[in-house]
Structure formats: C-alpha cells, structure tokens
Amino acid sequence: MKEDEMIICRCEEVSYEELKTTAAKYKCSARELKLRTRAGMGYCGGRSCRTMVDKIAATSANDRNRTCVSLKYQPPIRPISFKNLGG
C-alpha cells in the first residue's frame, strides 16, 4: 500500500491523498475540508481522525482561528442506544 492510499477517516473511507489534494486546492479551513470530503462525518463522530484532518488543513490554510475549536463537537459525544436517545 502506498502512502497516498492510506485511509485517514475509517468511517467514511477518506484517503490521505483525497484530503491532501482537497486541502491544497481550496486552502480551506478544517471545517470546509471536512464538508468537502466527509472526513470526520461518520458514525464515530470524528473521534479517530479529527486531529489528522485538523493538521492536514493547517498545512495549507492561510490562518488558523485559535479562539474556537476548529471542528465542532455535537452531542451525543458518546454512542447511546436509539431507545435511550428517544426517551
């Protein structure tokens, strides 16, 4: 397996190459990179790939907003059963 083919976001199967080329093309924020590639939008809620998506975006983005978390956290932050979610 080549480096470019390695999977960064396991839930959405987004490769290193896809993230790298998207970040280079749009010079976008981590949030935009997430929305363009779906990396971090799978069922784990980005718990595995968040820091990697953040870093790849930061290598091409022009500036970083230091005052708020770059990729938003949404509840529930841990898996809960559908029954308990419903009430």
Place this chain on the structure above:
Amino acid sequence: MDNAIIIGAGPAGLTAAVTCAEKGLDVVVIDEYMRAGGRLLGQLYEEPNGNWWNGIKESNKLYEKAVDLGVNFHLNTAVNNIENSNGIWTIYTERETFHTPSLLLATGAAEAPVPVPGWTLPGVMSVGAAQVMTNVHRVKPGERGVIIGVNVLSAAIAMELQLAGVEVASLTLPKTNQVTQDAGKPKEVLDSLLHVSHMAPSPFVRYGSKLMKNDFMKKLGVNFFPKKGVKMWDIPIQLRKAVTKIYGEDEVEGVTLATINADGEVVSGSEEHIPVDFVCIAGGLYPLAELAAVAGCPFYLVEELGGYVPLHNERMESPLEGLYVAGNITGIEGAKVAAAQGRTAGLSMAHHAGMDDLDGEIKNSIKRTEQTRDNAHIQFHPEIETGRKKILQQWDAYQSNKERSVVSNSRGGIT
C-alpha cells in the same frame, strides 16, 4: 440534586472529589471506564530516588479515600452531553440524568493517531492501549512489537512492555507526512527528547545532551546518530529510521523500516523487513475537551499545552458559571500536577457552594500546583510554563472584553 459532580475519575477528578467531600459537599463522580484511576492506572516507573511509582496502588488509595468520605461513584458510565439552564448543570448519561450547580470536567487527554500505510490492520493499536492491556488487564498485546513515535510517553511504555516480558524490537519514527510532520524528523525529535535526557540510563544519551546544547552540535548529533540506534533499557531507539509501511495479510506480520536523513527523508534502497505481531502508534496526547466544547466554553489553541484548551484561571474556573476544569483537559502534564489542580478545583467548588474563608487555602493550593510543576520528574512539553502563561493571558483578555461589552450594553440600555 448533588452539590458537586465530577466527570473523570483520574488523579485530578479523584483528588477534587476527596477535597469537596472533606469540605462537606455531596459528591458524585462519573467515569466511562469500569475502574477509577484514569491514566494513573497504567503508570509504573522508577523515580530518581529509587522508589517505584505504581499507578494502580495510587489509584486505589485515592479511590478508597473518596469512598470512605462518602463520594458516590458511577463507573462504566459515559456522559454524552451536558447543558446549563438557570445556573444548574444537567449531565446526561445512558442510564441516568444528573443535576448540579457545580460541575468539574476532569476528562483528561486522548491519544493522537499516527497514520502509517497499513495502520488499519488488526494488531495496530495506540501505545496507551498497549499500556492498558499490559498493566491493567495483564494481557500481552503480542510477543514482539514496534513502537512508532518517539516521545516521553512511548519511551516509558516501551520500558513497561519490556518489564512484562514483551519484546520491543524498535522504538522508531513514523515517516514524515502532513500529519506526522515534526514527529518524523530526527532533528526535531532529538530536540524534544533533550529535556528528558536526564532520565536516560545510557551514558551516550546523557553525554550527548550536554554536547547538543547548540543547534550546530545538534545537527552533528543527528547526522552522527548511529543508524542502528542507541539502546535504552535494552530497547533500540532508532531516530534515523522510520516505518514506511505496516504489512500483513489479515493482521500485522511486520513493518518495513527505512533509513532517513536528518530531515526525515527516506534513503531509497535502505528498506528492511522487521517481523512483529503488533504495532503501537504513539502520536502524543491532546486535551480531551469535548464536553467543554458542547457546553459552549471559550477555547484557545496552545501548542505547548497539547492543543485546544478551555479557558480557565488559576482557580480552575472556566468562564461559564459553575463549570470547572482540572487535569489534562487544561494541558498535558503529569499525574501529580493533575492531582494538585484537582485539589484547587475542589476548593473552588466548595467556595461556590457557599463555604467561606477558603481564599487562603485556594491560594496555597495554587502555589503548591506550581511547585509540583517545577519539581516534576518529566515534563511532557518543555515549554509548559509558557503555555500556562498564554492561557492565563487569554483568560484576562476574555474577562476584560466581557467587562467592556457589559459596560457598553448598559450604556445602550440607558440611552
């Protein structure tokens, strides 16, 4: 309704729980793991005075003390959301919902991943997972493994694995890419290791650290760093090698190891295969601050503290009423600093609950935290003090901004 709720039963959370309970508060501690202790559970190392620090024993001591004081524990319980309304925090878990005016987030840190081709194969795990398997569950992660990522944490865990009879074939670097960045560059890694070189039993490393105080010597040091590596506790530390691939059919069978230059570039044709049955990836720790983010707490990115940190002051208060933070959520440091912060947070929470005359104790506790930091055997980040100053500056800036906007709002109200 409980007087105080603490999320996280690590050194910070347990110490805060004990402190609150001693001040007469009803305390509930919630943790997603089935045992109290947090990351403390995995720790086992020899201190400079020759004593062994056994994290399991330290955890049990704190836990029993808390139980004796009447602290109510909900282990194996993950918090999935927190909310504030009218000064009362609501804490949602799968089973129960809790309420309190005073909530401490002592959720610790999480491990950053290191992507290496083949890292999705079964048998690849974070170095912290290998530590928990070995020290807490007493299960060998494998017979022979490689650790990718050289830092304070991975070096300590390599030694622990070896104590448990697990062979560590190499402690080496990841190939540098946009994610691994400096963690794949021998020069940078050596730089970050220099401040912990006093720990190294090898005279080579100790001597080397003195030699390499200036950058020129550092570069020389990396260039001359033996390709085979140096041995620490009999484990080869290979700063001039990087794993370019983890291979195997259905599970880990080995890694491809290549020689790299001082900037981390692979020397072509230098690849060799190292058979192993497990691989640990060590990308370092970052503050686990999900709940603070969900609560709407303001943050600031401080690299020296390990990432995005919720704003807080020395009393461990966040800008949100009744919300406190302590331990690694405020920056990556050792268990003793976390415990000291936990004590301060506990006192602040008791103060919030209406206990008077705690100012002196809080001040002492803040001072003790600083002393603990100064005396720390190892520091996860050499510039930790700079990071602490940055976050306090941000706190002050935030507070004065808030005051200004309150003033302008009230003016607006009058006219």
